[in-house]
Structure formats: structure tokens, C-alpha cells
Amino acid sequence: MITTIGFDADDTLWQNEAYFRLTQERFADLLRDHAAPEHLMARLLEAERRNIGAYGFGVKGFTLSMIETAIEVTEGRVPASVIQEILGAGRAMLDHPVELLPGALEAVTALAQSHRIVLVTKGDLLHQERKLAQSGLGEHFHGVEIVSDKQADTYARVFARHGTGADQAAMVGNSLKSDVIPALEAGAFGIYVPHGVTWALEAADEPLGHARYGQISDLTGLAPLIARIGS
Structure with a gap:
């Protein structure tokens, strides 16, 4: 679950x-x-x-x-x-305006009705806070974590603080290196959403065959995948 x-x-x-x-x-x-x-x-x-x-x-x-x-x-x-x-x-x-990706608004608003939703992101504190405010998504998140890096212990700590532990959590992101693999190492589900352009320093091998690994083409497929995992 x-x-x-x-x-x-x-x-x-x-x-x-x-x-x-x-x-x-x-x-x-x-x-x-x-x-x-x-x-x-x-x-x-x-x-x-x-x-x-x-x-x-x-x-x-x-x-x-x-x-x-x-x-x-x-x-x-x-x-x-x-x-x-x-x-x-x-x-x-x-100063660039925030441009939401396809399915982002729908996925966040829908899943916030049934799950605890947490933003877990790296980057400059002020810039990330500004982008979240401009996105219009902020009110749907139960927690926001702006971290210096993303490691397995980061996800273990975040999901213990904002939920019921990593084993009952899923992390969704476009980076295999930062969003998926360390979340899997922490015991969570890792859901990969490939983006057309990825920074070279975020490159990593796909964890094919891992029981808790999933991939979707964009966020429109997230709610159905979460439903299948939880069924």
C-alpha cells in the first residue's frame, strides 16, 4: 500500500x-x-x-x-x-516563468486527494520556493523538502517525516540517479518519467528488473500506475 x-x-x-x-x-x-x-x-x-x-x-x-x-x-x-x-x-x-509539464497539474491535484504528497527537490532554496509559488501547485503538497542532495538516507528521512516510511512510499522523477535509484535503495517505489533533455551529471543506468521500479511516458500515466501498485 x-x-x-x-x-x-x-x-x-x-x-x-x-x-x-x-x-x-x-x-x-x-x-x-x-x-x-x-x-x-x-x-x-x-x-x-x-x-x-x-x-x-x-x-x-x-x-x-x-x-x-x-x-x-x-x-x-x-x-x-x-x-x-x-x-x-x-x-x-x-526570473523565467514556470512552465508546467503535461499532466503535472492533474496528477498532483488528483493524487493529493488520496495520498500524502511531498515535493522533494534539489537546488537553490529561494529559487525553488519561488518556482513552487508560481506553479500554482503549492497548496496541494503536504510537505516540501528542498535538499542539498538526494541519497537513500534522504528519502528514508523524508518519507518517515511526512508519511509512514519509505516502504509505503513512491518517488516520481525524471532523474534515474537522483530520484529513482536512491529511492529504491531506501525501500520505496521509484517511478521514472523521462524528460527529453537530461543533464549529463544525472545520467545512470536504468534499474531494469527491480520489483519496485516503474516507468511512465508522462505524468498523465501516474495515477493509473499508483492504482495498479496499490491494488
Whole structure:
């Protein structure tokens, strides 16, 4: 029996990675005289990987990683105007309107009538709170957890606090690495909702054959899947 359902936010309930990709394209254009796009993106990904521990996940850390990469590839000669453009691009990402993904509103509102619904997301606290407020979904959640990372103990703690334990919970998200696999390790169901664009640092192998693993094409299929699991 599932009593509690956790939802990831970015690229599960609303668009996110697409805006990062658009900003990366702008970043590549700004630095086109200093590095080829493929090389620049590889250097940026290296910087993001290095900086997660210091800056965490989200737009602010991404913006700082772009600035660091720009300094590196120009050997410290990046113009102040380019730094200003990068900072402006980061602010534009923070101010971008929330765009709900197909089935998000219907799934959350329907399942909130029969289950405890918890938002479990990584990222900058203020930005995630702002997006949740703009989404119109906030009133349906029984709990909100904005965490620095998602590990098995994270889900064990969250589902114990907001429900009846991980063994009676399901976690829904677009990241196998962050949303599905650690939830399975905690004893919960892990439901994968693939998104067309996924950050390279969230890549992981699909846990095929796991008894508590499920996949749906979008959130319109979530309520029927939860009903089948609980039957």
C-alpha cells in the first residue's frame, strides 16, 4: 500500500533543463573567439562537477561555473562585458516563468486527494520556493523538502517525516540517479518519467528488473500506475 508520493520538481513538474541549454548556447556564442563550442561545454561540465560540493545545484552555481570557465578558456582575459552578459543570463534564468509539464497539474491535484504528497527537490532554496509559488501547485503538497542532495538516507528521512516510511512510499522523477535509484535503495517505489533533455551529471543506468521500479511516458500515466501498485 502506498500512502505517500514524492515528486521531484525540475523537469518532472515543470521545465528546467531546456533553459540551461539555451543559456549554454548563449555562453558558447559569447566565447566563440576563444574556444570551440564542444571544448567549451566540456570545460563547463568539468567546472560544474568540481563546484557542486561548494555551490550546490541550481542556477547560481551554474552561473558561477560559467564565469569560472570563461576565465579559464581566456587565460584571465575575459572582458568585463562578457562577465556582465553571463550574470544577466543567470538572472534571466532565475526570473523565467514556470512552465508546467503535461499532466503535472492533474496528477498532483488528483493524487493529493488520496495520498500524502511531498515535493522533494534539489537546488537553490529561494529559487525553488519561488518556482513552487508560481506553479500554482503549492497548496496541494503536504510537505516540501528542498535538499542539498538526494541519497537513500534522504528519502528514508523524508518519507518517515511526512508519511509512514519509505516502504509505503513512491518517488516520481525524471532523474534515474537522483530520484529513482536512491529511492529504491531506501525501500520505496521509484517511478521514472523521462524528460527529453537530461543533464549529463544525472545520467545512470536504468534499474531494469527491480520489483519496485516503474516507468511512465508522462505524468498523465501516474495515477493509473499508483492504482495498479496499490491494488
